Amino acid sequence: MSDAEQTDPALPEILSMRDRAALVDRILEERLETVIPRIMREEGVSMWLLMAREYFEEPVIATMLNAENMHARRRTILIFHDPGDGKPLERLTVSRYGLGGLFESAWDPETQPDQWNAVAQIISERNPENIAINFSENTAFGDGMTLSQFRGITDALPQEFQDRIISGETLSVRWLETRTPLELEIYPGIVRTAHALIAEAFSNKVITPGVTTTHDVRWWYREKLASLGLRAWFHPSVGIQRQGTEGIIYSDTVIEPGDLLWTDFGITYLRLNTDTQHLAYVLRPGETEAPAGLVAGLSATNRVQDYLLESFKAGASGNEILANARAAAVKDGLDPSIYSHPIGFHGHGAGSPIGFWDNQNGDSRGEYPVRAGTTWSIELTNYSQVPEWGGQRVDFRSEEDAYFDGERVRFLDGRQTELTLIPSD
Known part of the structure; x- marks a missing residue:
């Protein structure tokens, strides 16, 4: 960083596509390991539930795809869960395809064909105090939950967990701005x-x-x-x-x-x-x-x-x-x-x-x-x-x-x- 700008700067070397992908994945891993735990704990969020469909990636998920996954596949669902007591956060993906080893696969379609019920089971087993999903009247960055996906997950969740749903607006903004x-x-x-x-x-x-x-x-x-x-x-x-x-x-x-x-x-x-x-x-x-x-x-x-x-x-x-x-x-x-x-x-x-x-x-x-x-x-x-x-x-x-x-x-x-x-x- 500098206060003075060069008058006629030379063009820096542009990385190859392979090197770009490796660097993007390094950055993403650093962000997942450091930013997510901090903002979830500072905002008092136990679970953050994100979802997107292929070619209709919401702003947050689009930044969480590894370099070789250019789009969500079919329906990609990501879950961040803080078990508390200083334990490491869980990073789960409920989708048919993995995400570069950065999220643990948490769904076997052969065992549980219904993706929504698979998510509901994960939530029930972990019993989070609250569940953040991305809806916001203030910013598009925190408003990624579509109506059809909201209906899909809430129809599968028992009422007690529906009552724990909160907005993930601040988490979304903090993830993106940090x-x-x-x-x-x-x-x-x-x-x-x-x-x-x-x-x-x-x-x-x-x-x-x-x-x-x-x-x-x-x-x-x-x-x-x-x-x-x-x-x-x-x-x-x-x-x-x-x-x-x-x-x-x-x-x-x-x-x-x-x-x-x-x-x-x-x-x-x-x-x-x-x-x-x-x-x-x-x-x-x-x-x-x-x-x-x-x-x-x-x-x-x-x-x-x-x-x-x-x-x-x-x-x-x-x-x-x-x-x-x-x-x-x-x-x-x-x-x-x-x-x-x-x-x-x-x-x-x-x-x-x-x-x-x-x-x-x-x-x-x-x-x-x-x-x-x-x-x-x-x-x-x-x-x-x-x-x-x-x-x-x-x-x-x-x-x-x-x-x-x-x-x-x-x-x-x-x-x-x-x-x-x-x-x-």
Whole structure:
């Protein structure tokens, strides 16, 4: 992890598919051994029951499949059980196929053909104090239980166990948002990969001013990722802010000297996601640096970032962090908009949002506490007037991925503090 971002970073080595699978399974084993016992015991849950059908994997189960099982098979049911007294948790799978040796097989269809009754028998034998299943009105990440599967399991359970069902919402969010030591070893390199690709996109290797269009750059990203065996989790964005034109130009437009370029780009690699927004200036003929007003605009956005990082506090809600950061930035004479979010297994990850671009006042989604050991996209902007552009109001967007250890937020691979410069002659 680092505070400074390299100007033109080299692309890290991309692992072979076999090596990726081995690493994904190592990470998954670490997570199952460490994260599950901790969150179940801290949340007071005796049993966690998860289920998904083939090609309809719920968000949590999708992250618990080993690297060679790309989908749930038929119906995959996972059971985590805490027997108490400090004994190791049981990890059971009630399905026809195993999961890479990470879960103990607990169903013999030849002996008990009915999968629901097999689950009911396991529950009855263990007599848990409560049974968490994934239903939630607040977040899709904790709402994976479908109606048909809920009916299937409750029809098989005696009433006394039906009465012990609770929501697994918090378990789901905590599982997804928590990063482990092994994940943190590799995450900076994943972000470095994204940064290297952005640096190449914002260079004369890809852009010829007066010829290349914004959509050319978008599709360059997609083709480049395909050649590396990587994928984007959203279609890349490239836009232009231009002197004399209000707002950002999103349509397919030829890139010209004097343009301020913006990109929003995110990749998925080793099951982790990046989300980055960078700015670049296309030099006019004879220019060697960007206008001072554009340089100052990015610097002001960096100050908003600083206020946000200083506002992080373990246990505080996203709404509280948003309010504190905005108050500090506004007091400094800035014009901020903050819309940061967790990142990890999903680009817009599980956990508390810190503002939305269309809501700077906080809402119910931001009431969840921010926890230590989580990763974040520090996404925000500051609007600045640029003297060289006749006082035009310019949107200086920035997004960088970071880790919060409970005391400090650190960028995984630095942050942009200088505009990327693209020569035009």
